[in-house]
Amino acid sequence: MFNGIRLCRIPVANGLSRICSHRLASTGRVEIGKKFENMDQIRDYLSEHVWSVHEYLGTNLGEENLELPPVDFVKRLLRLSGLPLEGADIEGIQMRLAKQLSFINRMHNIPVAGKESMKEYDARLVQRETAQLSYENLLEAIACQEQDAEIGEVSGSWKATELAAESKNGYFVVKEGLLKNRK
Amino acid sequence: MLRLSRCYSLASIKFVQNQSTVFRPEYALKCGLEIHTQLKTRNKLFSQSTNSATPLLDTPNSHTSFYDIALPGTQPELNWEAVLFAMKLSLALDSQVNTISQFDRKHYFYGDQPQGYQVTQHYRPFARGGKINLSKELDGIDELSKDISILQLQIEQDTGKSHYTNADKDVVTLVDLNRSNVPLIELVTNPDFSDIKQVRAFIKKYQNLVRHLHISSGDLETGAMRVDVNLSINEFARVELKNLPNTSSIINAIKYEYQRQVGLISKGETSSLMESETRGWTGSSTVKLRSKETTIDYRYMPDPELPYINLAADVISGVKGIMPQLPDDIMKMLMQKPFELSLKDAKILTYNSNQNDMYDHEALRSYYLKTFHEFSKLVDEHSSAKLPTNWIIHEFLGDLNKLRIPLSKAQKILPPVVFAEFLKLLHAETISPTSSKLLLFHILETFKQSKCQDLSIPDFPRLIKEFELHAIDNVDSQELIGLCNDIIVEHTDDAFVRNLVSGKKKTSLKFLIGQGMRRSQGRIKPSEFEKQFKEILNIQW
Numbered sequence A: 001m002f003n004g005i006r007l008c009r010i011p012v013a014n015g016l017s018r019i020c021s022h023r024l025a026s027t028g029r030v031e032i033g034k035k036f037e038n039m040d041q042i043r044d045y046l047s048e049h050v051w052s053v054h055e056y057l058g059t060n061l062g063e064e065n066l067e068l069p070p071v072d073f074v075k076r077l078l079r080l081s082g083l084p085l086e087g088a089d090i091e092g093i094q095m096r097l098a099k100q101l102s103f104i105n106r107m108h109n110i111p112v113a114g115k116e117s118m119k120e121y122d123a124r125l126v127q128r129e130t131a132q133l134s135y136e137n138l139l140e141a142i143a144c145q146e147q148d149a150e151i152g153e154v155s156g157s158w159k160a161t162e163l164a165a166e167s168k169n170g171y172f173v174v175k176e177g178l179l180k181n182r183k
Numbered sequence B: 001m002l003r004l005s006r007c008y009s010l011a012s013i014k015f016v017q018n019q020s021t022v023f024r025p026e027y028a029l030k031c032g033l034e035i036h037t038q039l040k041t042r043n044k045l046f047s048q049s050t051n052s053a054t055p056l057l058d059t060p061n062s063h064t065s066f067y068d069i070a071l072p073g074t075q076p077e078l079n080w081e082a083v084l085f086a087m088k089l090s091l092a093l094d095s096q097v098n099t100i101s102q103f104d105r106k107h108y109f110y111g112d113q114p115q116g117y118q119v120t121q122h123y124r125p126f127a128r129g130g131k132i133n134l135s136k137e138l139d140g141i142d143e144l145s146k147d148i149s150i151l152q153l154q155i156e157q158d159t160g161k162s163h164y165t166n167a168d169k170d171v172v173t174l175v176d177l178n179r180s181n182v183p184l185i186e187l188v189t190n191p192d193f194s195d196i197k198q199v200r201a202f203i204k205k206y207q208n209l210v211r212h213l214h215i216s217s218g219d220l221e222t223g224a225m226r227v228d229v230n231l232s233i234n235e236f237a238r239v240e241l242k243n244l245p246n247t248s249s250i251i252n253a254i255k256y257e258y259q260r261q262v263g264l265i266s267k268g269e270t271s272s273l274m275e276s277e278t279r280g281w282t283g284s285s286t287v288k289l290r291s292k293e294t295t296i297d298y299r300y301m302p303d304p305e306l307p308y309i310n311l312a313a314d315v316i317s318g319v320k321g322i323m324p325q326l327p328d329d330i331m332k333m334l335m336q337k338p339f340e341l342s343l344k345d346a347k348i349l350t351y352n353s354n355q356n357d358m359y360d361h362e363a364l365r366s367y368y369l370k371t372f373h374e375f376s377k378l379v380d381e382h383s384s385a386k387l388p389t390n391w392i393i394h395e396f397l398g399d400l401n402k403l404r405i406p407l408s409k410a411q412k413i414l415p416p417v418v419f420a421e422f423l424k425l426l427h428a429e430t431i432s433p434t435s436s437k438l439l440l441f442h443i444l445e446t447f448k449q450s451k452c453q454d455l456s457i458p459d460f461p462r463l464i465k466e467f468e469l470h471a472i473d474n475v476d477s478q479e480l481i482g483l484c485n486d487i488i489v490e491h492t493d494d495a496f497v498r499n500l501v502s503g504k505k506k507t508s509l510k511f512l513i514g515q516g517m518r519r520s521q522g523r524i525k526p527s528e529f530e531k532q533f534k535e536i537l538n539i540q541w
Helices: A016-027 A039-047 A053-057 A071-080 A090-109 A135-143 B002-009 B080-092 B196-212 B247-266 B313-321 B327-335 B343-350 B361-379 B386-403 B407-413 B416-427 B433-449 B460-466 B477-491 B494-502 B507-519 B526-537
Strands: A171-175 B029-038 B104-107 B117-120 B131-135 B145-157 B161-167 B170-176 B183-189 B225-233 B239-242 B277-281 B286-291
Touching (some): A135 B080, B029 B247, B080 B313, B117 B145, B131 B196, B145 B196, B196 B247, B196 B327, B225 B247, B239 B247, B239 B286, B247 B277, B247 B286, B343 B361, B361 B407, B361 B416, B386 B407, B386 B416, B386 B433, B407 B433, B416 B433, B416 B460, B433 B460, B477 B507, B477 B526, B494 B507, B494 B526, B507 B526
Parallel strands (some): B239 B277
Antiparallel strands (some): A171 B170, B145 B183, B161 B170, B225 B239
16 A cells, blocks of 8 residues: 555755655655646645545444544543643544544555565555665765755754744743643 | 661651661562663764764754754654664674664653654664673672673664753743754663672673773763663562662662662561552652553554664674674783783773873773883793883873873874883883883973974983983992981981881881982882891891
């Protein structure tokens, strides 16, 4: 099911696009498509329906037939996620979780070619099989490592805290309530 | 027993840190360690941002790539240098390297963990097994020899750093992500420790090993090495001790926790020891952080963005080929013939204390071995092995520290072959040890005065002649008698002489000889003085 993934280089200015091509180049087996020329091409690409959610969720499965996760389970997930219990839309979350679980369950049941011979550590979004790295490859990989200012790797090349709503003396600011006395 | 239980049961009585702790066989201590070691790779683990060697001096958030602060859309790419370092450590510990290992996500939420998960190795760690051997001879433990076995080694990323402040009465946490994504190795031992000495020796040995391999600074104080302790007594549930910033905290926390648990067991109050818990160290006591009921569910999952590590067998053999000789082997070599160094001197040449900026132990060891080799060619006598040791490790290093001259610079005017020539003059008694000390200091001081720019090699015969430092072979006997008599008159009284002559205070003779050496500026041999004093005072022993 991963064979259909196609990732493309997107020429936007913020540098993140470079990550896509950069990282993908290193993985080797994932296809890199033709370069997009403008935003319209990107919109067209993204609006193209390759598959439908309903295909996997099942259109005949009404919300009334979904098995809702228990309220305690939802509360536990909220606690684990550091999200407030107070004022939480528990019923809404139950429904959303039920849909997601239904989707995942269906994904699990989709027949995958070669499943029997597959190793669980091959189950990655990136390439399935990682080529063996020799000693020479290892030393080369170390020697070739370079910092890229476009993704902020060069020290001082950008101010990380400028993206934050609040910062102080170069630090990010986290309100204590997030860290302690969580309910 | 009474003392132990009372010590803990009265909460108001603070634990005295230097109090000797009695470890009793009926309360068997069982300890394991979990050590996080920051790797000093050039770059971070899953980005190429700088892995700074001076974290305390850096501007906050200056070494942070988009990935390090978890901007949406960023992806990890493994820094292979961390793999090389992990391989070196695994081989040094004789661990079994898994040629296929994988990265997994460990989920928890905290302000200094921007991704919401830490990338670690949970399901397939980098290496398993291995050991560190501790011995009575090298490490000072009570047992003759003891192996501490390693459970596993895993590569993982560090978190950022939180600074808690109370700004304008509004408590906030300031977060610095310079440390975020710095590579760590987590090493977990089996619970093989049964006393404090073993724990202390292990930490020291492991710390030296990572420094020796040049994979980490190994400093506890800066957090480059962080140690957690798992402890249990008599098979009760284990307690994990955290927040232990240095060796003394680790040792004192273990002592405190041992006494606390012994106190509870002896009073039959063992209900709190039936389930494992995590405790922190306040500096004077351990306090409960969380128990089993509040254990975090980390929801581990294989990281879907990182390919697993798949190493060919030649990586292991290749790295083996570049491994340095390991510290224990070096120590044994130095303590055996022909060097025969004491344990203390061998440690100076083998252990990196990171405390002396005038030399590092590797450069010093290399200098010592080369000088020893050159000196052996000149004198061809095994009995002279102590000369290079004493004069390099003690006199030469002492002078370098006093004059603040780095070894690397001093070596330019005193390379091993020249220092060996200097030692030969001593060996041949061309100059006395006292004169040699003066000469060596003079040479280095002159070099320092030239701002370490005058690189001319010292001309020993010329300097000895110029300063009249040569030992006097044929001492004028009348002159020597006169000198000895003067010393006796100036420095002794009847009681002194009586006790010396009767043999009651034999050491007084050394005092007189010392005075003679001082007066003659070391040019007359001590044996000449000894002979003369004994003759004048009619000492028969």
